[in-house]
Structures are given as structure tokens and as C-alpha cells.
Amino acid sequence: xxxxxxxxxxxxxxxxxxxxxxxxxxxxxxxxxxxxxxxxxxxxxxxxxxxxxxxxxxxxxxxxxxxxxxxxxxxxxxxxxxxxxxxxxxxxxxxxxxxxxxxxxxxxxxxxxxxxxxxxxxxxxxxxxxxxxxxxxxxxxxxxxxxxxxxxxxxxxxxxxxxxxxxxxxxxxxxxxxxxxxxxxxxxxxxxxxxxxxxxxxxxxxxxxxxxxxxxxxxxxxxxxxxxxxxxxxxxxxxxxxxxxxxxxxxxxxxxxxxxxxxxxxxxxxxxxxxxxxxxxxxxxxxxx
Ligand code: GDD
Ligand code: MG
Numbered sequence: 502x503x504x505x506x507x508x509x510x511x512x513x514x515x516x517x518x519x520x521x522x523x524x525x526x527x528x529x530x531x532x533x534x535x536x537x538x539x540x541x542x543x544x545x546x547x548x549x550x551x552x553x554x555x556x557x558x559x560x561x562x563x564x565x566x567x568x569x570x571x572x573x574x575x576x577x578x579x580x581x582x583x584x585x586x587x588x589x590x591x592x593x594x595x596x597x598x599x600x601x602x603x604x605x606x607x608x609x610x611x612x613x614x615x616x617x618x619x620x621x622x623x624x625x626x627x628x629x630x631x632x633x634x635x636x637x638x639x640x641x642x643x644x645x646x647x648x649x650x651x652x653x654x655x656x657x658x659x660x661x662x663x664x665x666x667x668x669x670x671x672x673x674x675x676x677x678x679x680x681x682x683x684x685x686x687x688x689x690x691x692x693x694x695x696x697x698x699x700x701x702x703x704x705x706x707x708x709x710x711x712x713x714x715x716x717x718x719x720x721x722x723x724x725x726x727x728x729x730x731x732x733x734x735x736x737x738x739x740x741x742x743x744x745x746x747x748x749x750x751x752x753x754x755x756x757x758x759x760x761x762x763x764x765x766x767x768x769x770x771x772x773x774x775x776x777x778x779x780x781x782x783x784x785x786x787x788x789x790x
Contacts, residue, residue, distance in 0.1 A: 503548075503596065504597070505553055505596070506551070506600045507598065510556065522560060523558075523560060530724040531730055534720075538598070550570065551588070555577050576683075579684045580686040580687060581690045584675070585680065594672075603709050603720060605706040619698075622668060622698065624649075624664050626638055626701050627662070632653055636652070637663055649699075714781065729743065729744065731747075734750040735748045737754050740757055756773055759776045765777075765782045767784075770784070
């Protein structure tokens with residue numbers, strides 16, 4: 502099975518980190534985010550990964566080399582345009598993933614549900630308290646999608662099931678995506694598919710979008726080993742306190758520094774007396790957010 506991963510977004514909510522490193526390459530528990538995501542996909546039978554790249558494609562390609570395939574957009578095509586562009590040569594059922602979601606969703610079960618429904622597209626769902634930062638998906642009997650509303654205004658949503666950012670597509674759906682301009686799969690393609698072969702599937706398990714400062718920190722806390730993770734190439738001086746935190750390669754914590762439930766990015770230098778709680782620390786030894 503082939504998976505197209507959308508990794509071309511600018512990661513604006515994670516600036517300034519994403520000014521030099523694209524969101525999929527940001528470290529989660531000291532490994533680039535994409536390594537975690539691709540590991541999950543491979544464990545669920547994905548044998549070809551096509552990366553749909555745009556913004557800052559080069560660091561991704563340099564890291565993964567021939568292990569993956571790359572479709573680099575000449576200009577941002579939006580999520581829908583990017584899928585059409587990257588899947589241009591795919592003529593079988595395929596998977597699409599947002600390149601900023603970590604989940605242990607059972608892909609096999611998602612694909613099986615798609616086939617059982619004879620669906621043209623199937624969206625994996627997740628439940629959240631407040632859908633306003635996501636795509637709200639309203640379903641009817643047997644998983645049929647009755648409405649897809651991207652980023653519903655806060656306080657207006659009456660259901661809590663959201664688009665989890667993993668889809669199964671039949672290749673015929675690509676023809677619904679206009680060419681020659683940016684197209685959002687969430688705002689244009691899914692609403693058009695409502696009542697025309699669009700189904701949803703509710704998965705179990707862990708799910709996290711790493712796209713905001715709070716969720717980037719939370720993802721690190723969830724994916725580090727219990728107690729924390731210090732890269733062997735970090736220097737923790739005697740008298741520094743590092744508790745339940747992730748410390749990257751080349752980071753240095755001076756004696757008397759105290760870091761708890763935080764991420765110290767690679768190469769960061771934390772001075773004596775600095776105190777960080779639930780924060781992400783950049784190279785200059787200051788909180789990024
Ligand atoms: N190639 C390419 N080109 N990729 C893009 C583009 C583009 O023009 N625009 C966005 N992407 C990629 C991003 O890199 C990201 O991996 C994915 O598409 C989704 O974009 P985000 O900017 O992260 O969207 P979001 O988090 O606000 O919302 C999306 O994800 C939610 C789940 O986390 C939507 O799909 C929501 O409906 C969904 O609930
Ligand atoms: Mg996102």
C-alpha cells in the first residue's frame with residue numbers, strides 16, 4: 502500500500518523553529534518527527550511513501566534520501582492540490598496522511614472499513630472537546646459522512662468528532678480536484694464528496710497533531726521514555742536538575758540550571774540559575790514560546 506504524506510505546509514504556528522527546519526523534521530523525543538510517523542506507517546503495511554513537499558523540502562530529502570519518494574510542488578497547492586500532484590501516477594487505492602500527526606491508528610482496519618463500504622474516500626476520526634481548530638465531521642448511520650466543516654467557529658460545534666488527518670482514497674477522487682490553483686481538500690473536496698461516497702472511521706488509540714507550541718511540547722512528553730530522555734551527546738553539569746525532560750544532542754546545562762517537563766533543543770546552552778517548566782528551550786538558552 503502507498504501512503505502520500507503532506508509535508509509542504511509552512512508550520513506557521515511553530516515559528517521561529519520552522520523558519521529553518523520544516524515542521525516534519527522538528528525533533529520529537531530527539532528524533533525527527535517524520536521518523537516516528539513513517540515507522541508507524543511501515544508497521545501497518547505501508548511499503549511506499551511519497552512525500553508531498555513544498556516549503557523547505559531540502560532538509561527532508563537530505564535526511565531520508567532514496568528511502569522515500571518526493572513530489573516537490575513548484576508553488577503551494579493547498580492540501581487537495583498537493584494530493585493530486587503527488588498521486589498523479591497512482592492508480593490503486595492509497596492512503597493520505599497529514600505530515601504532522603502521530604497516531605497508533607489501525608490502518609488495516611481503516612482500509613478494511615473503506616472497502617466494506619465501497620467508499621470513494623474514508624476519513625479517520627478522532628474525538629476532541631473543542632473541534633474549532635480542526636475539521637469537524639458529522640456522521641450518520643454506518644459511518645456515512647453527512648457534513649465536513651473545516652475550522653468551525655468556536656462554540657458552534659454540536660459534535661466532537663474531527664478529521665484525524667488520515668484518509669483512504671480511490672484514485673478516481675483525484676479528478677475532482679481542480680488544477681492550476683491551490684485547493685484545500687478540507688474546504689472544497691470533502692464537502693463535495695458528502696453524499697457521494699464519503700465515509701468515516703473512528704479509530705482507537707493515541708493521537709496528536711504537533712502543529713502548535715502546546716501540542717509540540719505535549720508530543721515530546723508523550724513519546725519520550727518514562728522519566729525523560731537525555732542525548733548521549735548532551736552535557737549535564739553536576740548540580741544541574743533535569744527532570745522528565747528531553748535534552749537534545751550538543752545541549753549544555755550549567756550547574757544550578759533546573760529544567761522540568763521541558764524540551765531543550767539540540768545545541769541549546771542553559772545557564773546557571775535558569776529555570777524552565779513546561780517550556781521549549783532554544784539554542785540561545787531562552788524559551789522559544
Ligand atoms: N504539500 C503541501 N502543500 N502540504 C501542505 C500544504 C500545501 O500547500 N498545506 C498544508 N500542507 C500540509 C501540512 O504540512 C500538514 O502536514 C498538513 O498538510 C495539514 O496542514 P495543517 O496546516 O497542519 O492543518 P491543520 O492542522 O490546521 O488542520 C488539518 O489537520 C487537522 C488534524 O490535525 C486539517 O486536515 C483538519 O481538518 C484536521 O482536523
Ligand atoms: Mg496540523
